[in-house]
Amino acid sequence: MYAVELDRVTKSFEANTPVVNHVSVKVEPGEFFVLVGPSGCGKSTLLRMIAGLESISNGSIYIDHQQANFLPPSKRNLSMVFQNYALYPHLSVEDNITFGLDVQKIKKYERKKRCSETADLLGLTDYLKRKPRHLSGGQRQRVALARAIASQTPICLMDEPLSNLDAKLRAYMRSEIRKLQRKLQMTMIYVTHDQIEAMTMGDRMMVINEGEIQQIGNPIDVYNAPSNTFVAHFIGSPPMNITPGLVQDQHIVIGNQLQIPIHMFKEDIQKQTSVLMGIRPEFISHQNVQEIGAQSLMVTIDHVEILGTETLLSFEWNETTWHAKWYGQWNVKVGDQVPVYFDHTAWCVFDQNTKSLLQGPSKKNDQQMKVGTV
Amino acid sequence: MKPEVEMKLQNKTSAPKWQFIYWRRAILYLWPSILLFSVFLFYPLLKTFYLSFFLTDQQGMANVFVGLENYQYIIQSESFHKSIRATLIFVLLTVPTSVIISLFLALIANEKLKGIGFFRTLFASTMGISVAASAVVWLFIFHPSMGLFNQLINTLGGSEIEWLLDPQWALLSISITTIWMNIGFTFLILLGGLQNIDEHLYESARINGAGYFYQLRRITLPMLSPTLFFVITVSLINAFQTFGQVDILTQGGPSESTNLIVYSIYREAFVNYQFGTASAQSIFLFLCILIVTILQFRFGERKVHYQ
Numbered sequence: 001m002y003a004v005e006l007d008r009v010t011k012s013f014e015a016n017t018p019v020v021n022h023v024s025v026k027v028e029p030g031e032f033f034v035l036v037g038p039s040g041c042g043k044s045t046l047l048r049m050i051a052g053l054e055s056i057s058n059g060s061i062y063i064d065h066q067q068a069n070f071l072p073p074s075k076r077n078l079s080m081v082f083q084n085y086a087l088y089p090h091l092s093v094e095d096n097i098t099f100g101l102d103v104q105k106i107k108k109y110e111r112k113k114r115c116s117e118t119a120d121l122l123g124l125t126d127y128l129k130r131k132p133r134h135l136s137g138g139q140r141q142r143v144a145l146a147r148a149i150a151s152q153t154p155i156c157l158m159d160e161p162l163s164n165l166d167a168k169l170r171a172y173m174r175s176e177i178r179k180l181q182r183k184l185q186m187t188m189i190y191v192t193h194d195q196i197e198a199m200t201m202g203d204r205m206m207v208i209n210e211g212e213i214q215q216i217g218n219p220i221d222v223y224n225a226p227s228n229t230f231v232a233h234f235i236g237s238p239p240m241n242i243t244p245g246l247v248q249d250q251h252i253v254i255g256n257q258l259q260i261p262i263h264m265f266k267e268d269i270q271k272q273t274s275v276l277m278g279i280r281p282e283f284i285s286h287q288n289v290q291e292i293g294a295q296s297l298m299v300t301i302d303h304v305e306i307l308g309t310e311t312l313l314s315f316e317w318n319e320t321t322w323h324a325k326w327y328g329q330w331n332v333k334v335g336d337q338v339p340v341y342f343d344h345t346a347w348c349v350f351d352q353n354t355k356s357l358l359q360g361p362s363k364k365n366d367q368q369m370k371v372g373t374v
Numbered sequence: 375m376k377p378e379v380e381m382k383l384q385n386k387t388s389a390p391k392w393q394f395i396y397w398r399r400a401i402l403y404l405w406p407s408i409l410l411f412s413v414f415l416f417y418p419l420l421k422t423f424y425l426s427f428f429l430t431d432q433q434g435m436a437n438v439f440v441g442l443e444n445y446q447y448i449i450q451s452e453s454f455h456k457s458i459r460a461t462l463i464f465v466l467l468t469v470p471t472s473v474i475i476s477l478f479l480a481l482i483a484n485e486k487l488k489g490i491g492f493f494r495t496l497f498a499s500t501m502g503i504s505v506a507a508s509a510v511v512w513l514f515i516f517h518p519s520m521g522l523f524n525q526l527i528n529t530l531g532g533s534e535i536e537w538l539l540d541p542q543w544a545l546l547s548i549s550i551t552t553i554w555m556n557i558g559f560t561f562l563i564l565l566g567g568l569q570n571i572d573e574h575l576y577e578s579a580r581i582n583g584a585g586y587f588y589q590l591r592r593i594t595l596p597m598l599s600p601t602l603f604f605v606i607t608v609s610l611i612n613a614f615q616t617f618g619q620v621d622i623l624t625q626g627g628p629s630e631s632t633n634l635i636v637y638s639i640y641r642e643a644f645v646n647y648q649f650g651t652a653s654a655q656s657i658f659l660f661l662c663i664l665i666v667t668i669l670q671f672r673f674g675e676r677k678v679h680y681q
Contacts, residue, residue, distance in 0.1 A: 052580075053577050053580065073580045074581060086572065088593065090596040090599075100583070103583050
């Protein structure tokens with residue numbers, strides 16, 4: 001198990017426009033580390049720099065505590081799975097899996113053994129003689145995985161490996177890849193733009209935007225207390241609701257209707273005049289009309305999606321489109337007037353100018369969502 | 375009777391009529407190319423085939439039916455044997471050499487370097503020069519006293535070579551000219567083929583530690599095989615049909631050493647006015663190219679990998 005450490009890594013293709021800017025992070029041995037961000041944020045470039053396919057403009061990369069800036073890809077002890085799988089179309093599945101072993105001049109007996117082992121592990125045994133073009137998308141994806149695993153490297157890099165699969169297969173492969181990584185104890189660096197993959201697969205995740213680190217942490221912490229409004233928007237589906245709020249003597253007032261007692265927040269927030277207030281959709285709930293108070297209001301529903309276990313509602317208020325997530329199947333129609341309650345302990349407060357988090361939700365999550373101790 | 379069944383029956387009875395309408399429509403779309411092919415390909419082919427059984431007058435009109443005598447004549451003709459031998463040697467000299475040189479040029483021009491566009495244009499440029507123009511250029515290069523080659527040999531202290539006048543060298547000189555002229559087209563097609571290969575395949579191989587020649591052998595060449603196959607087929611057919619450079623550089627001489635088959639046909643028809651035997655030679659060439667191409671598709675294509 002190898003650690004991968006990045007120290008102020010910078011990449012710029014053109015002068016003065018860095019694609020990756022001063023990224024420092026340490027990926028622990030055996031960790032499943034997810035790089036997540038929107039398209040064009042530099043996450044793939046970062047991964048390719050770790051692989052050695054792209055040169056580093058500035059900074060250092062350490063693999064197993066050795067500086068690796070100028071090591072060729074093959075000397076970095078890693079394998080990589082590409083988004084389009086990069087299978088050799090003229091070779092059979094077996095030859096594809098053993099390609100790397102053949103390059104390294106590993107004995108034929110050993111090659112056969114490793115090939116049949118990995119094929120067994122991934123359920124490819126029946127397809128070993130086929131060409132990639134005779135396989136389905138999911139099978140090709142598994143061949144690409146098998147090729148990475150057969151090389152038995154301590155580090156595995158994956159560049160959006162699931163993005164070409166349909167939703168159902170993607171969900172299945174998510175858990176498969178996670179299980180494999182645990183079983184083989186590889187250090188995994190996984191690039192994705194899909195926040196569900198980031199949330200469900202990673203031990204830790206790093207959110208990147210425009211080449212800069214936004215936040216590093218374990219997925220639940222990132223979800224609960226996003227370090228800025230970008231992360232709040234990017235992680236979570238539907239995203240966190242963010243709206244301006246005014247600080248008045250005893251309350252933070254949102255849209256002249258909601259009033260949140262100021263004493264719940266830190267002193268430096270009390271000194272501000274205006275802030276950005278964020279709340280996750282699941283903390284906006286239904287309320288009885290009689291109980292409407294300072295934490296609730298009547299809204300007109302714009303859009304309803306019933307997903308079976310939960311109902312997603314959206315409405316316009318305070319110049320913001322709001323999303324609410326209610327557990328269960330609610331019979332709400334578009335245009336209905338509905339009273340909603342905003343859990344005052346669930347608000348995140350962001351700075352108006354820097355957009356960074358001033359204070360996370362005061363409520364502990366295990367009180368709200370039944371999580372944690374089994 | 376149910377309406378569906380009725381319809382089916384109706385369809386059945388009117389099927390030939392519909393087929394006829396579809397057929398007519400298809401012909402309508404096809405007629406421009408049918409017309410062109412008829413005028414420039416099918417009619418000459420049939421006419422040649424017809425003429426090969428006749429003795430002709432000076433206008434090329436069929437005079438006396440002689441059956442297979444024209445064929446017997448060319449098969450026994452010493453000059454035709456020479457012509458076939460020269461053509462075969464010429465094909466063997468030009469096709470592999472131009473493909474190998476073009477492949478090499480395409481490989482180096484496919485690297486991502488600054489100013490590579492200039493070299494790509496340069497290497498492909500012979501495609502834009504007509505056969506006549508480039509043959510004239512080579513005429514100067516081969517010139518016995520002023521030519522570039524002999525001057526080079528002179529400065530190096532060797533003895534001059536009569537490039538186009540010596541029967542030993544003439545065919546080689548024609549071949550060199552032809553290879554040079556072929557490179558433009560072959561290079562361009564091969565470069566296109568190389569650029570179609572997914573860059574990720576090489577990246578994946580690099581992570582595995584494959585060296586340049588390992589990548590060349592196990593990725594580039596197999597992935598390029600359809601393009602190579604196409605280029606070889608086209609070059610073979612072209613080599614069999616070489617005419618222009620022979621006409622300008624040597625006129626088939628000296629002592630028939632460069633009398634390639636198409637030039638021999640031309641001479642037979644338009645110098646000797648023997649359209650019958652010329653037609654017989656044409657049919658012979660047609661069959662040769664047909665057989666070579668069929669063989670190539672039968673045996674060559676097995677090694678070709680199509681995506």
